[in-house]
Amino acid sequence: xxxxxxxxxxxxxxxxxxxxxxxxxxxxxxxxxxxxxxxxxxxxxxxxxxxxxxxxxxxxxxxxxxxxxxxxxxxxxxxxxxxxxxxxxxxxxxxxxxxxxxxxxxxxxxxxxxxxxxxxxxxxxxxxxxxxxxxxxxxxxxxxxxxxxxxxxxxxxxxxxxxxxxxxxxxxxxxxxxxxxxxxxxxxxxxxxxxxxxxxxxxxxxxxxxxxxxxxxxxxxxxxxxxxxxxxxxxxxxxxxxxxxxxxxxxxxxxxxxxxxxxxxxxxxxxxxxxxxxxxxxxxxxxxxxxxxxxxxxxxxxxxxxxxxxxxxxxxxxxxxxxxxxxxxxxxxxxxxxxxxxxxxxxxxxxxxxxxxxxxxxxxxxxxxxxxxxxxxxxxxxxxxxxxxxxxxxxxxxxxxxxxxxxxxxxxxxxxxxxxxxxxxxxxxxxxxxxxxxxxxxxxxxxxxxxxxxxxxxxxxxxxxxxxxxxxxxxxxxxxxxxxxxxxxxxxxxxxxxxxxxxxxxxxxxxxxxxxxxxxxxxxxxxxxxxxxxxxxxxxxxxxxxxx
Numbered sequence: 395x396x397x398x399x400x401x402x403x404x405x406x407x408x409x410x411x412x413x414x415x416x417x418x419x420x421x422x423x424x425x426x427x428x429x430x431x432x433x434x435x436x437x438x439x440x441x442x443x444x445x446x447x448x449x450x451x452x453x454x455x456x457x458x459x460x461x462x463x464x465x466x467x468x469x470x471x472x473x474x475x476x477x478x479x480x481x482x483x484x485x486x487x488x489x490x491x492x493x494x495x496x497x498x499x500x501x502x503x504x505x506x507x508x509x510x511x512x513x514x515x516x517x518x519x520x521x522x523x524x525x526x527x528x529x530x531x532x533x534x535x536x537x538x539x540x541x542x543x544x545x546x547x548x549x550x551x552x553x554x555x556x557x558x559x560x561x562x563x564x565x566x567x568x569x570x571x572x573x574x575x576x577x578x579x580x581x582x583x584x585x586x587x588x589x590x591x592x593x594x595x596x597x598x599x600x601x602x603x604x605x606x607x608x609x610x611x612x613x614x615x616x617x618x619x620x621x622x623x624x625x626x627x628x629x630x631x632x633x634x635x636x637x638x639x640x641x642x643x644x645x646x647x648x649x650x651x652x653x654x655x656x657x658x659x660x661x662x663x664x665x666x667x668x669x670x671x672x673x674x675x676x677x678x679x680x681x682x683x684x685x686x687x688x689x690x691x692x693x694x695x696x697x698x699x700x701x702x703x704x705x706x707x708x709x710x711x712x713x714x715x716x717x718x719x720x721x722x723x724x725x726x727x728x729x730x731x732x733x734x735x736x737x738x739x740x741x742x743x744x745x746x747x748x749x750x751x752x753x754x755x756x757x758x759x760x761x762x763x764x765x766x767x768x769x770x771x772x773x774x775x776x777x778x779x780x781x782x783x784x785x786x787x788x789x790x791x792x793x794x795x796x797x798x799x800x801x802x803x804x805x806x807x808x809x810x811x812x813x814x815x816x817x818x819x820x821x822x823x824x825x826x827x828x829x830x831x832x833x834x835x836x837x838x839x840x841x842x843x844x845x846x847x848x849x850x851x852x853x854x855x856x857x858x859x860x861x862x863x864x865x866x867x868x869x870x871x872x873x874x875x876x877x878x879x880x881x882x883x884x885x886x887x888x889x890x891x892x893x894x895x896x897x898x899x900x901x902x903x904x905x906x907x908x909x910x911x912x913x914x915x916x917x918x919x920x921x922x923x924x925x926x927x928x929x930x931x932x933x934x935x936x937x938x939x940x941x942x
Contacts, residue, residue: 404476405432406610407456407578412470414451414460414634425451427634428469433578436604438611440625440642442618442657444857445829448634449614450500453580456612457491458482474578493523496571497580500614502563504773506555512566513551519573538569541603543595561592561722561884568596575607582614590884590928592722597624616829616857618658622646630654660859662891665911666715666869669894673711676846676878677733680742682706684728684902702728703739704902710846713872715879717893717910719886719925725902726882727770730848733880734765745846763793766839770851770882772831776823782809783819786838793842808841809834811871813863829856836864840871846878853888865891886926890914898922 414426426448433439441449454460456472458479472479474490482490499505507515516538517531526534532551539547542565547553555563564584571579581600585593597620603609615621621628622642629639630651638651649655683706685699703725710716710733718726731737735750735758743751745761753761766789769775776785787805790796796804806816812833823831832852839847849868853861865888871877881892889896889910896913898906898921906919917923 403434405473406435406475407433407612408471408473409452409456410471410473412452412455412472413468414448414455414465415468416465418466425465425634426455429631429634429636431629431636431639433610433612435577435610436608437627438604438613438625439627439629440613440615440621441629441631442615442621443631444616444657444859445827447631449631450582450827452631453497453582453612453614456580457495457497458487459497492519492571492576493574494576495578495580496574496576498564498567498571498582498584500583501771501773502567503555503771505567506563508555511552511554512547512558515555516566516570516573519570523574534573535569538573539566541572541599542566542569543592543599544569559723559727565592565596568599572603576609578610578612579603580612580614583616584613585615585617585620590886591925593620593884594928600624618646618858630657657858660862662853662862662865662888664891666892666894667873669711669714670876673713673876675709675744676712676746677710677880678708678742678744679733680707682729682732682739682741682743684725684732684737684739701902703732705741706897706899706902706904708897708904708907710878710880712845712878713876714895715872715881715893717889717896718880718882718899719884719889719896720899720905721925722884724899726899727850728902729899730767730850730880730882734767734846734848735761736767763789763795763842764845765848766842766844766846767848768832768835768839768850768852770854772835773823775835776831778823781820781822782826782834785823785834786819786841789838789842795842804841805837808837811840812837812867813860829860832856833860833864836867843875844877846880848880848882850882851884852881853883853885861885861888868892886914898925 409429409431412426412429416423416425429452431439441452443449451460456479467480470480479487479490513532513535516535520526520531520534536548539545544562544565558566568584585596600611604611613621613624625642627640628642628645629636630645630653632653638645638649638654645654646658649658682703684703685701687696688698688700689695690697706729708716718729720726728737732739739751750761783805786808787801790801790804805819809816809819814830814833823834826834836852853864856864872879881889883889893910896907896910897904898913900921906913906917906922913922914926917926
């Protein structure tokens with residue numbers, strides 16, 4: 395007598411032969427080609443690969459968030475609880491989005507509404523799906539902010555997104571995604587913009603929520619250490635295809651595909667070359683302060699100050715890199731913007747021996763081509779209405795440094811330096827991946843051949859192999875042109891590969907500073923020791939030393 399075998403449980407999400415194309419006919423771009431994977435209830439699946447590999451396009455397809463009709467699906471099924479979402483009506487998709495399947499996007503400032511308070515944006519999800527009262531929604535918002543480590547935001551519920559740091563914005567996005575306790579949380583680079591200590595807190599939080607809610611997690615990341623630490627299974631993508639998938643331990647310890655082996659071997663390595671010993675000071679501050687007033691009451695009386703930068707003294711020499719590290723909200727980006735006069739400040743600020751703190755108008759504009767910045771959020775800093783060629787060449791045009799023909803050649807050369815084809819100058823920012831947009835931002839800064847560049851998380855959105863390329867590029871440019879860098883980052887591996895000196899900030903104050911190897915290898919302050927300890931733990935995971 396035949397005994398029937400029990401049926402295997404149906405996956406919570408089952409993606410079968412998914413294809414995504416943009417455009418049709420001769421203009422068709424096949425972004426995703428025949429991708430298949432599944433996710434079980436409560437498990438974590440990591441999808442890893444370089445920028446442009448199709449990771450984000452694949453997961454955006456799950457909720458049908460790609461632009462229609464430009465994006466379409468030549469083939470495939472997306473089965474959620476047995477229902478094919480590619481054929482689901484719009485009203486069913488509205489029920490699924492944010493309630494059953496939620497998503498944390500890669501660039502929080504581009505995803506948050508700049509005109510609405512954080513309370514309104516988090517509450518909106520609760521009003522739509524849970525029908526909570528205003529008081530009930532506020533109570534839930536406060537609980538969510540506690541969960542994601544933003545308890546101090548309770549006093550800032552009416553604040554707008556731009557009033558928070560990049561890491562804080564990301565945590566607000568996570569709070570919104572978790573509001574309705576979804577069955578599946580899609581996290582697209584959830585820790586890209588945060589420092590190592592907050593990164594560890596967020597990953598721990600996601601793990602705890604999975605255990606408590608039975609929530610599945612789809613993690614999109616270029617950080618292989620995070621994938622190893624978090625995921626049960628891994629899919630490796632390249633050029634729109636999954637080239638390898640399986641148990642995380644198997645894929646990371648015994649990779650079969652050459653591309654997977656390439657990814658695992660790629661990370662920023664080495665140390666910066668010793669800087670010239672006789673370099674002159676290019677940028678100098680003494681007791682630099684940036685205080686924002688806190689106003690209350692009908693007449694908006696000043697009752698205190700947010701001390702974003704509080705008495706910072708530092709020097710940056712020609713040919714040197716000063717690394718600035720610290721947790722989100724420590725004042726790193728504010729300090730960088732102040733050094734190139736994008737923020738008003740008090741205290742001494744000198745560039746090439748000239749006091750520039752009070753310069754205005756044309757006197758300040760003359761210096762602009764010598765001081766440039768690469769912002770943390772590439773999508774937010776690139777105009778969607780301008781082509782790449784116009785964006786990169788804008789500074790040349792404003793400063794009258796070349797005619798149209800020369801500008802075209804210089805833009806092409808700058809794009810080539812950062813690893814992009816000169817032919818891409820006719821395309822627009824939305825046509826590029828996050829990592830490619832960051833390289834466009836770097837090209838825009840480099841094309842003017844400045845003397846001083848503030849690099850605000852220039853590699854945070856890039857995969858490991860591109861990080862290594864950008865580090866090598868920046869080191870080569872520094873040597874060739876004697877550039878001075880202020881390098882802001884939460885990734886201490888990249889700081890170690892770039893910086894000659896390191897400044898540690900906390901609450902706007904300098905906690906510790908000195909030669910990079912001294913600060914990184916032998917920190918003196920307890921805060922710096924905790925920061926380095928968290929970074930080394932993640933690095934150990936990435937190397938396979940700590941069990942995932």
